[in-house]
Amino acid sequence: MASKAPKKAAKAVVKKGAKRQAAPVKKSAKKVSSKQAKAAAKVEEEIMLQPPRGMRDLLPGDQSYWNQIRRVTARMAHEYGFLRIDTPILEYANLFVRSIGEGTDIIDKEMYIFSTKGGDKVALRPEFTAGIARAYIQHGMTVLPKPIKLFSTGPVYRYDRPQEGRYREHFQANYDIFGEQDPILDAQLIQLAHRVVIALGIKNVQFQVNSIGCPKCRADYQNLLVSYFESKRQKLCQNCKKRMETNPLRILDCKEDKCAQVAASAPQSVDHLCPECRTHFKHLLEYLDELEVPYVINPRLVRGLSYYTKTVFEIWSGDEEGHKFSLGGGGRYDHLVDELGGEHTPAIGFALGMDRLVAEMRRVSAKAYVEPRPRVFLAQLGDLAKKKSLRLFAELQKNGILAAESFGRGSLKSQLRVADRLGVEVTLIVGQKEALDETVIIKDMVSGTQETVSNVKLVNAVKKILKNNIVVSHE
């Protein structure tokens, strides 16, 4: 038994789920004085055995839903003609500031921004589109036949207060289309989003759509809005009073009761669109009706990024209590590319929140993708067999037989226990005798019967047994 002091020192280091890492410390602590141990523990305490706030591990047990989402989003991207693109997680900060815009919450308070050793101001991407638009311009994709459809998945970062369904690191599946202004693309993108969600087994969804116009008509509308809110200034919350100057459109979706009341009778952007924007929106709605996508027009939907023009939309999913939350959103951004220095390129894009899709799939017990499990276990006994088993393992794989093993274990008993727990149908046993004879024992785990076959016949024999067994599908 360790004396009390070292044990305490070790304990301090241990923290949750860190037994193994802590064990060596415990051992060495025995040898040193308690004073030293305490000092060591103090240093060790600095190591937080948890990820930074708002970030989490996606454990093996979580992966089936993630795999399903990765597969479906990528398959659908392919079917709609999207090409995969991966851009850096880190970009120069001003790329985001310029595209997303000052006055937005994302830029003003939610961006991970810092300086490199070389003095560059960089930021973790808070969304995909800015980096993708940058790559589009930089690599001259403008010469490619239009439209150019690009697909990405990966983490994005927002320095936000975490809560249910909101993380500082979360994952998005992102779709962008460059070089086409026809509203049928808007509709097609919404259709894609709908089909992804449906394919994942999430059925109770609805789209919220709105048009916030182009820079021309929005400027007029914004003036109208400001003068309206100016007349009701007293009734607005502190935040919204500030928004009057910075981002008046956002007052429309303020959740404060008093603001919502004022906003309810505010002029709506859809009533003040220029002829071009009006036509665009009208056609979009016609296409959506044709598609039979569930949608409602939400005149107060404005979205938190300032580069949007014309169409904006979100996908919402409901739960039993009638509480709804957003699974994704997007919109058109016809002027982002030229604002960033490229030639004028109308574009539209949207992102799905993968973490939220997982949460929603869990809630509705949606089907998940399960990797094929090994149906064969390879057990070894004795030094010679142990050596041979590595080669045999590879041999099985080359012949399409996925095998599990527990080579580190000595006794046959414990290996069979593992085999049983894994639920394999066949265990291959190689002992000293078999290793010398170039044979393997094939044990049927269901009936318990076994036979010895020569190495050369092994693969076929195993395949035969597996073929005859009824394959249990894992949902």
Place this chain on the structure above:
RNA sequence: GCGGGUAUCGUCCAACGGUUAGGACACCAGUUUGUGGCACUGGGAAUGAGGGUUCGAUUCCCUCUACUCGCCCCA
């Protein structure tokens, strides 16, 4: 950034202010050494950190940290 709640083995729970901090599940080993499931035996494994009150704190108080729920915002 602002409120509320929570913090005990890997997980889920227990412990009138006094227990060697207990149990279940999981994990590891063994039940005569080359054969799984069941059973039995054994083992490792925790009071988030720091102060205070007290003879004595897992328990009461304070601070910090983390998590969590809501607001804000968003995916």
